[in-house]
Amino acid sequence: KQEVTQIPAALSVPEGENLVLNCSFTDSAIYNLQWFRQDPGKGLTSLLLIQSSQREQTSGRLNASLDKSSGRSTLYIAASQPGDSATYLCAVRNNAGNMLTFGGGTRLMVKP
């Protein structure tokens, strides 16, 4: 059974810092991995999708990497801004099924 863990659970940084969020998964037989952003009381916004054959994806100030063999992904946020404050969720899609397995999320606070 796939299990996804995100560390840290919460993170508070001053504006302008570069930061890294971590995601690990127990079953490396994944089809893809997706990073989402969730704002309080709202739905999920997809940030980046990495296929199992890829090593990284970039979008603006965001860079996500994938090391499938070690069961790890990182989300790098450059030059953080207060508007980046949200919960970041990592989710993997296994070869065997259609559902996503989510981590518990990292709650990020960027202080002005």
Next chain:
Amino acid sequence: NAGVMQNPRHLVRRRGQEARLRCSPMKGHSHVYWYRQLPEEGLKFMVYLQKENIIDESGMPKERFSAEFPKEGPSILRIQQVVRGDSAAYFCASSPGTLLVEKLFFGSGTQLSVL
């Protein structure tokens, strides 16, 4: 092109009542997924449907919960005889097809509160 639409945004029910949550997928999407987010917990898969078919309901409680995605109209998640433990945010996601490489697009969720 509207995104995934869920309604209502907030639903309050008393114990024992029925709750109906609706989800209209993105235009052109024929696959719908329901997830539940309990307070202070991550999202958990409930059910995966295509038009008129339940493909995978392995995450859905065996009793009181049911889901459908008719040929016409939105997908419905139905909870009968609600209990306080059903209070959660229920999210719907959609995708255009069966390829595992596809992204899922999520709605804004329905917050169910059981009094």
